[in-house]
Amino acid sequence: IELVNQLERMQGLDESQATELRRHAIGENLARKARDGDELREYWQRLGAPERQDSKVAACAAHAFARLGECDEALDIIEHSLGRAWDSDLVTLYAACAGPDTLRQIERAEGWLRLHPTDPALLLALGSLCARSQLWGKARSYIEASLSLDETFAAHIALARLLDRLGETDAARSHYEASLRLAEAAIAPRPQPLLRPMRA
Numbered sequence: 343i344e345l346v347n348q349l350e351r352m353q354g355l356d357e358s359q360a361t362e363l364r365r366h367a368i369g370e371n372l373a374r375k376a377r378d379g380d381e382l383r384e385y386w387q388r389l390g391a392p393e394r395q396d397s398k399v400a401a402c403a404a405h406a407f408a409r410l411g412e413c414d415e416a417l418d419i420i421e422h423s424l425g426r427a428w429d430s431d432l433v434t435l436y437a438a439c440a441g442p443d444t445l446r447q448i449e450r451a452e453g454w455l456r457l458h459p460t461d462p463a464l465l466l467a468l469g470s471l472c473a474r475s476q477l478w479g480k481a482r483s484y485i486e487a488s489l490s491l492d493e494t495f496a497a498h499i500a501l502a503r504l505l506d507r508l509g510e511t512d513a514a515r516s517h518y519e520a521s522l523r524l525a526e527a528a529i530a531p532r533p534q535p536l537l538r539p540m541r542a
Contacts (some may be wrong), residue, residue, distance in 0.1 A: 343367045361396075364395045367400035368393055376406035383415070397429040404435055413441045421450065428454075430463035434496075444475045462492035466500060470485035473504055482508075 346363045349355045355363070368389065375382040386403050387392070393399050397519035400423035400434075407416040420436045423429065433454070441447055449473045451464065458464055469485035485501045488494075 344372075363395060364393070365398050368399050371401045372399075372406045376409045377412050379407075379486065382406055382410065386419075395426055397423050397432055397478070399518075401429070401432050401435060403437065404432075408435075409438050410535070413439045417441050417447070424454065428458060428461075430461055433461070433464050433467050436498055437470040441475070444471055447471050448475065453481070460491060462488040462494070462497070466494070466497050468502055469497075469504075472532055473500070473507075478504065480510060494529070495521050498524065 343364055346355065346360050346367065347380045371385060372382065375385050379380070382403075389399070394403075400419050404416040404419045407419065408415070416439045417436065420432055420439070424432055424436070433451070436447070436451070448468065451468050451471060455461075455464055455468065465484050465488035469481045469483075469488060472481035472484060480505055482501070485497055485504065489497045489501065498517045498521035502521065505511075505514035505517065
């Protein structure tokens with residue numbers, strides 16, 4: 343991080359390059375400190391406001407706290423970050439972090455939904471949170487709404503698992519198959535360009 347700062351001062355890096363390298367370095371430091379809660383907390387508190395307000399850095403910190411089982415801290419970081427700037431990747435992490443009060447998480451996420459009603463990641467996050475609280479009807483509605491906006495592997499899998507729990511095995515199977523097709527498309531090798539015949 344100090345090297346990045348020096349290079350930026352010497353105009354060896356432009357602002358966007360320096361920001362990206364600094365973000366990466368801080369993320370690596372947070373990951374390394376994810377073995378000790380006190381050390382991680384101290385490092386996070388030492389970061390300057392611009393770094394702590396960066397949504398990518400906040401995501402790294404939240405991941406690190408969640409790995410230590412300190413979900414309260416992770417959720418607090420995510421909530422503060424989303425309050426400053428919306429980030430769909432961060433809201434996905436919010437749902438993945440199993441806090442002690444899922445109903446409070448749902449209420450918070452439903453508040454965000456009033457501001458971001460067409461964000462498929464937020465709708466899927468709400469579906470996951472409602473499923474965790476066994477609010478099956480709400481979970482289904484949110485996940486189906488997410489799928490109507492963006493067909494993703496994660497949304498198809500979430501709906502398939504929910505339908506399995508509800509005993510709707512045929513409908514669940516169709517969503518498992520849809521998720522498999524999306525996964526296959528994502529990993530399918532790209533066709534190589536045809537080689538032109540060499541001239542004699």
